[in-house]
Amino acid sequence: MPAPENRPVSRFRKKSTFYLLALASGILTSIYVVLDDYVNFEMITNPFVFGAFEMVVGFIVTFLVVLALHIPGKGRTRLGRKFNLGYKLDGNFQKLKLPTGKTATYTLLAGIFATGATILYYYLMSKNGSSVIMPFSQFVLIYLLIGDAISDREKPVIVEIQSIAMIAFGVIIASVSGIGSDGSFTDFLLNVFMIVGPFSLFSALYIYFQKKALTTKDKQGKFYDSINLRIWTMLIITIGQVVAAAPALSKGGFSEVSNSWKIALTPVIFSMLLAFLSIVFYTRALTMGKMSIVKALSSVSVVTTFPIIGLASIWLPNIFGFGGENLVLDIVLKLSGSFLILIGVIALALSETKSILLAKAKQGFAIKVEELTRIKGIESVSFITGQYDLLINIKMRSIGKAFSLVEKSIAKLPWIDDVITFQIMKEYE
Amino acid sequence: MTVSAYIFFIVDLGKTQEVVNALREIPNIVNVAVVTGEYDIVVKIIVENLEELFHVTTEKIHMIEGISETQTSVIEKEVLKE
Numbered sequence: 001m002p003a004p005e006n007r008p009v010s011r012f013r014k015k016s017t018f019y020l021l022a023l024a025s026g027i028l029t030s031i032y033v034v035l036d037d038y039v040n041f042e043m044i045t046n047p048f049v050f051g052a053f054e055m056v057v058g059f060i061v062t063f064l065v066v067l068a069l070h071i072p073g074k075g076r077t078r079l080g081r082k083f084n085l086g087y088k089l090d091g092n093f094q095k096l097k098l099p100t101g102k103t104a105t106y107t108l109l110a111g112i113f114a115t116g117a118t119i120l121y122y123y124l125m126s127k128n129g130s131s132v133i134m135p136f137s138q139f140v141l142i143y144l145l146i147g148d149a150i151s152d153r154e155k156p157v158i159v160e161i162q163s164i165a166m167i168a169f170g171v172i173i174a175s176v177s178g179i180g181s182d183g184s185f186t187d188f189l190l191n192v193f194m195i196v197g198p199f200s201l202f203s204a205l206y207i208y209f210q211k212k213a214l215t216t217k218d219k220q221g222k223f224y225d226s227i228n229l230r231i232w233t234m235l236i237i238t239i240g241q242v243v244a245a246a247p248a249l250s251k252g253g254f255s256e257v258s259n260s261w262k263i264a265l266t267p268v269i270f271s272m273l274l275a276f277l278s279i280v281f282y283t284r285a286l287t288m289g290k291m292s293i294v295k296a297l298s299s300v301s302v303v304t305t306f307p308i309i310g311l312a313s314i315w316l317p318n319i320f321g322f323g324g325e326n327l328v329l330d331i332v333l334k335l336s337g338s339f340l341i342l343i344g345v346i347a348l349a350l351s352e353t354k355s356i357l358l359a360k361a362k363q364g365f366a367i368k369v370e371e372l373t374r375i376k377g378i379e380s381v382s383f384i385t386g387q388y389d390l391l392i393n394i395k396m397r398s399i400g401k402a403f404s405l406v407e408k409s410i411a412k413l414p415w416i417d418d419v420i421t422f423q424i425m426k427e428y429e
Numbered sequence: 430m431t432v433s434a435y436i437f438f439i440v441d442l443g444k445t446q447e448v449v450n451a452l453r454e455i456p457n458i459v460n461v462a463v464v465t466g467e468y469d470i471v472v473k474i475i476v477e478n479l480e481e482l483f484h485v486t487t488e489k490i491h492m493i494e495g496i497s498e499t500q501t502s503v504i505e506k507e508v509l510k511e
Contacts, residue, residue, distance in 0.1 A: 380509045384502035422464035
């Protein structure tokens, strides 16, 4: 029977599941970010103390959820394992277990970079609020694009450069109204530096190591799962947050928490449950596609944040209300910026073409498969029986690039005799 | 140890979508691609052994209306990108 990573195509297209997971993650993110903004503004104002409180509560909530995911369901999975609720969220989940070997290293690194990004998230949130954090946090996409380009060993094509430009300008337009309204220009520059620099870089490395942890097989040839990855990275983040909050806790932070924890508990639990689901969906999507495209799809949160802030501003105008006299200008700027980001990411997500090549090897020549797998754009090479010797799967940003790949790289290998190309028009995975 | 194979199809004119829908109903098929060129559809199939491959191809796939020609290539080894 098919391996779990090769699910049959009959129920959902893999692509649909991939898009759905990434988009759902984005929408859930926008809800929990607005909730965090509310608790931070109204109840626990110190960002480090709030971060530590939310992560401790969040870790306990997540741990209980993961325990609940062990509840057995009816029947058995495709591989004959007993079915549990966690399997519904991630097909690789069996039980709570510590990562081992390389996966443990990647989980630890993901946790460390996540800690850095989370500490900065709470700090920047308290300075700027959710309407600024959401668009600006999309800068991470630019790092991921560069990361994907490095891992694919190819120069960015025009659509990637266009997307980077659109996202960068979209982020600036959507954020500028919020940042410009209060605080000095130095504060503005400092915030921009923090978001574009360490915050985005830590987030990009966090995403990168999550992907590595989930796509590396252990000694038994099994993949790690997004639920276990979340709980262990969360433990590291929680420890990091508590350490970062230690000075503030000793200077009145404890009394702030003891005064507000009862009213803050419900929104924080709700926020952390949404964060858990959002991150599990996100990491599952990561195992199915490119980092930059997952991030791009989930950046729908930039657009969905504004209606949620709009709804929240009806109840809490003092926290979420857009800047008074410049209301129309503010809305126009935020919407224009958000749509620019969205168009940039959609252009990027839709700009891949896939082809299948069938190749014959010359008689008397050894097939050097590593010469093929080293070539940028080649996803896999299969030795097959029949008229042709090899089937090569390639993925490129344009048909023109696919042509160059065949003409300049594959056809020039001395042991290749003949190649025919099939362009994939539609694919069901 | 499972056996994987690619199957290449030539399909009757105007029958591609029907054939694709029928192929997607077969649980062993993990990928269906509609392509340009000499063939119309390429699928990847994973089965337990060659016996099962024989059964799936002859009893399920060859029964689909609209398929005019198939060619099956068993995968001897698969190498993913470095």
